[in-house]
Amino acid sequence: MQQIAPYSQSFSTVNKRTRILPHMTDWPSGATSGEYDLAQICERGHIITAFADTQPGLRASRCSKCGSVVIEKCPDCQAPLRGAFYGTYSVQMLTEAPKYCHQCGAAYPWRAEQLRMAEELAAEAQYDLDEKEQGQLRDSLVEISTDTAATQLAGARIKRLLNKVSEPLKAAIYKYAVDVSSEIGKKILTGE
Ligand SMILES: [Zn+2]
Ligand SMILES: [Zn+2]
Numbered sequence: 001m002q003q004i005a006p007y008s009q010s011f012s013t014v015n016k017r018t019r020i021l022p023h024m025t026d027w028p029s030g031a032t033s034g035e036y037d038l039a040q041i042c043e044r045g046h047i048i049t050a051f052a053d054t055q056p057g058l059r060a061s062r063c064s065k066c067g068s069v070v071i072e073k074c075p076d077c078q079a080p081l082r083g084a085f086y087g088t089y090s091v092q093m094l095t096e097a098p099k100y101c102h103q104c105g106a107a108y109p110w111r112a113e114q115l116r117m118a119e120e121l122a123a124e125a126q127y128d129l130d131e132k133e134q135g136q137l138r139d140s141l142v143e144i145s146t147d148t149a150a151t152q153l154a155g156a157r158i159k160r161l162l163n164k165v166s167e168p169l170k171a172a173i174y175k176y177a178v179d180v181s182s183e184i185g186k187k188i189l190t191g192e
Contacts, residue, residue, distance in 0.1 A: 036083055043063075051187050122138035128165045
């Protein structure tokens with residue numbers, strides 16, 4: 001008889017490109033096809049677990065990476081954070097913390113922190129940029145993290161505006177932009 005791998009072992013066979021578990025044979029008990037598991041994410045955006053419902057042993061109250069408080073629902077509307085999704089034949093993993101609540105659209109705490117940083121970095125550039133440029137920089141730093149039609153423009157703008165900003169602020173803004181960027185945004189910024 002074929003040995004069925006425990007769920008935690010098949011977990012390591014996650015296909016990183018497609019983000020699914022292709023050959024999972026044993027579902028966590030309590031998992032229902034077509035439903036989400038519960039995620040726990042720390043307030044700075046580290047994913048603690050995508051299986052808080054079905055594998056309560058993975059739960060934590062503080063983040064082991066940064067020590068921040070861990071949440072499992074939207075602070076604004078209390079909607080549960082979406083973890084792994086159980087499809088018919090595969091499990092869709094949670095590889096990145098979502099930016100906004102799927103129910104009320106509020107920015108999650110880690111996203112709100114990113115938005116505050118964009119604001120502060122743009123304000124810090126007051127000696128190198130005029131007001132309009134500061135506004136463009138702030139908006140572009142927000143846009144670069146999304147995958148929208150405006151991402152490309154945001155990348156081009158950040159590059160142009162950074163040429164006017166002096167060090168060390170220039171390096172700080174560049175690092176922030178690359179860190180928060182979507183895949184498309186990263187390519188534009190790093191020129192790869
Ligand atoms: Zn953390
Ligand atoms: Zn919400």
